[in-house]
Structures are given as structure tokens and as C-alpha cells.
Amino acid sequence: MGSAKTKDKFRAFMLDKGLKSTRQREVILEEFLSVGSHLSTEELYLRLRRKNPRIGYATVHRTLKLFAECGIAEQRHFGDGQARYEASDLDEHHDHLICTSCGKIVEFEDPRIEQLQEKVARQHGFSIERHRLELYGCCESCR
Amino acid sequence: MGSAKTKDKFRAFMLDKGLKSTRQREVILEEFLSVGSHLSTEELYLRLRRKNPRIGYATVHRTLKLFAECGIAEQRHFGDGQARYEASDLDEHHDHLICTSCGKIVEFEDPRIEQLQEKVARQHGFSIERHRLELYGCCESCR
DNA sequence: CATCCAATTGAAAACGGATTTCAATTTAAT
DNA sequence: ATTAAATTGAAATCCGTTTTCAATTGGATG
Ligand SMILES: [Mn+2]
Ligand SMILES: [Mn+2]
Ligand SMILES: [Zn+2]
Ligand SMILES: [Zn+2]
Numbered sequence: 001m002g003s004a005k006t007k008d009k010f011r012a013f014m015l016d017k018g019l020k021s022t023r024q025r026e027v028i029l030e031e032f033l034s035v036g037s038h039l040s041t042e043e044l045y046l047r048l049r050r051k052n053p054r055i056g057y058a059t060v061h062r063t064l065k066l067f068a069e070c071g072i073a074e075q076r077h078f079g080d081g082q083a084r085y086e087a088s089d090l091d092e093h094h095d096h097l098i099c100t101s102c103g104k105i106v107e108f109e110d111p112r113i114e115q116l117q118e119k120v121a122r123q124h125g126f127s128i129e130r131h132r133l134e135l136y137g138c139c140e141s142c143r
Numbered sequence: 144m145g146s147a148k149t150k151d152k153f154r155a156f157m158l159d160k161g162l163k164s165t166r167q168r169e170v171i172l173e174e175f176l177s178v179g180s181h182l183s184t185e186e187l188y189l190r191l192r193r194k195n196p197r198i199g200y201a202t203v204h205r206t207l208k209l210f211a212e213c214g215i216a217e218q219r220h221f222g223d224g225q226a227r228y229e230a231s232d233l234d235e236h237h238d239h240l241i242c243t244s245c246g247k248i249v250e251f252e253d254p255r256i257e258q259l260q261e262k263v264a265r266q267h268g269f270s271i272e273r274h275r276l277e278l279y280g281c282c283e284s285c286r
Numbered sequence: 287c288a289t290c291c292a293a294t295t296g297a298a299a300a301c302g303g304a305t306t307t308c309a310a311t312t313t314a315a316t
Numbered sequence: 317a318t319t320a321a322a323t324t325g326a327a328a329t330c331c332g333t334t335t336t337c338a339a340t341t342g343g344a345t346g
Contacts, residue, residue: 125283
């Protein structure tokens with residue numbers, strides 16, 4: 001059923017921006033939330049096409065950008081040249097471990113690292129808006 | 144004069160791979176090392192053109208990739224959609240603070256963060272090959 | 287120096303993901 | 317039902333990267 005809270009947030013966003021509710025947006029949101037994580041536009045598009053053959057790539061693309069603007073999704077780049085999207089854990093943050101062999105993506109969160117990042121930034125007179133931490137390596141089953 | 148050590152490393156690399164020394168490669172290496180850091184292919188190309196109008200973009204592109212393969216340069220992506228290259232500090236590593244307002248890039252190194260990254264990876268059964276840590280925010284003079 | 291062959295060059299074309307265009311359609315307010 | 321504005325999807329376009337290919341060059345050889 002996807003998170004009701006997330007859907008509410010998107011509905012509120014659309015209302016606020018004067019956007020319209022459409023069959024496509026409903027279907028895309030449903031599928032995006034049910035699949036979960038780290039999907040490229042292409043991947044989501046292909047999945048949607050299985051049940052909705054008449055949905056367009058451009059619409060999927062635009063809708064994912066809307067999700068990101070709304071804050072219910074985040075765009076990621078893991079170095080394979082295509083953007084990926086994942087549902088936001090509302091106010092939780094996490095970083096990623098990526099297996100360079102099988103592509104597996106593991107999420108983690110480490111407050112000590114986050115804290116040190118703040119410290120480093122402060123020392124250089126920066127105020128951090130966001131950061132990106134990705135650890136690339138080989139996962140257990142690939143060894 | 145650029146680092147003699149770096150040039151030696153590149154010469155050794157070329158010898159090993161059966162590559163030829165050319166006027167273009169010399170010029171590109173010289174300019175790359177003298178400018179220093181975080182240059183896009185386009186930027187280096189334009190700089191080179193000022194004194195060497197007949198150098199080609201493709202050659203600059205290929206030569207930068209050679210530098211990276213050789214280990215005297217590293218490719219970076221700071222999220223503006225184009226690759227950037229910087230001379231490697233031979234065996235030193237560093238991460239980046241990027242000002243989202245003026246584009247300034249500050250380098251830093253924090254062994255505590257590096258250590259925690261290792262720890263996190265180990266806990267998830269990963270062995271790290273490389274990582275990417277970028278802190279985006281606002282620099283002092285932009286505030 | 288002359289010859290030869292593999293490596294290199296650079297202009298142009300191709301590539302690939304992201305984004306935009308635009309005519310037709312749909313939404314939702316009146 | 318009417319209407320204006322938003323949306324859709326196929327196709328075109330964008331833009332950085334990479335490749336193609338004919339011409340040139342490096343450098344080894346005799
Ligand atoms: Mn994630
Ligand atoms: Mn750097
Ligand atoms: Zn793996
Ligand atoms: Zn700044």
C-alpha cells in the first residue's frame with residue numbers, strides 16, 4: 001500500500017503547487033513506493049510498462065523529478081552514469097556501501113562520521129547543506 | 144616545472160605500455176601539472192588552445208584518461224555533470240568541501256573519518272576499494 | 287638517411303542519459 | 317457542458333563523453 005504519510009505529503013505538495021492528480025502519477029507513485037529503492041528512471045519505466053503499456057518515459061522522468069522536488073524521493077548517483085531514485089525515509093539520513101562486483105547496495109548510518117563531517121566543515125568555515133558518502137568495494141558473497 | 148617524479152612515472156608508464164612520446168602529450172602534461180587542480184576536459188582544452196591552437200579536444204580527453212590510468216591523475220565528479228581531473232598526491236588521499244554558491248573547492252583529510260569508514264564496511268562484510276566523500280555547503284566568504 | 291609499421295592525431299560522427307518540444311488529451315473549476 | 321490550464325507521450329534536442337577513420341607522426345630498423 002506504500003506509506004500513507006508519503007502519499008499525503010505528495011498530495012499536499014500537488015495542491016500547494018496547483019498540480020493535477022492524474023492516473024499516471026498515481027500509478028507511478030504506487031509502483032515507486034512498492035519497489036522501494038535505488039531505481040533508475042529506465043528501470044521504473046520498464047516495470048510500469050508491464051502493466052501500463054501506454055505510459056511514457058518522459059512522464060516517468062518528470063514524475064520522479066516531482067517526487068524529488070516534493071521531498072518524498074531522493075536522487076542518487078552511484079557512478080554508473082545514470083540517476084537513481086529512492087524513497088526518502090522522511091527525516092532519516094543514510095549513506096551507501098556499493099559492491100563493485102555485483103552492484104549490491106547496502107545502506108548505513110553512522111552518527112560519528114556525520115559529526116566529524118560537521119567538525120571538518122566548521123574548521124574550514126563551511127556550513128554543510130548536504131553531503132555524499134559512498135564506499136565502493138567488494139561484498140561478502142562476492143568474495 | 145611540474146613534479147619531476149610525476150613526469151617520470153608517466154614516462155615509465157608509457158614505456159611499459161609501448162606508448163609513444165608526442166609533442167601533444169608533453170604539452171598537455173606540462174599544462175595539467177602547472178594548473179593543478181579540478182579541471183574539466185573542456186577547461187584544460189581551452190587553456191591549451193591559447194598557446195597551441197591546433198591541439199584537439201579528443202587528444203586532451205584521451206590524454207587525461209591516460210593520466211588517470213597511469214595513476215598520476217584522478218577523475219572526480221562534483222555533481223555539475225562533467226568529469227574533473229586533478230593531479231594525484233602520489234600516495235596521499237583527500238576528500239572535498241564544495242561551495243554550492245561560488246564553486247570553491249577545499250581539500251581535507253581526516254584519518255578518523257577514514258577509520259570509521261573502514262569499520263562500517265567491515266561490519267557489513269565489505270572490503271573497501273575506494274570511497275567518495277563530498278561535503279556541499281556554503282563557504283565563509285559566501286556568507 | 288630511407289623505409290616501414292604501429293601508434294597518434296583531430297575533425298566529425300556517434301553515443302547515451304537527461305531534458306524539452308509540441309500537438310493532442312485530460313483535469314477540474316465554473 | 318464549457319473552458320482554461322495542466323499533462324501526456326513520441327519525437328526531437330541537448331550536452332558531455334567516446335569512437336571512428338583517414339592522415340600524420342614516432343621511432344625502430346637497415
Ligand atoms: Mn539508499
Ligand atoms: Mn582534490
Ligand atoms: Zn557483491
Ligand atoms: Zn563560496
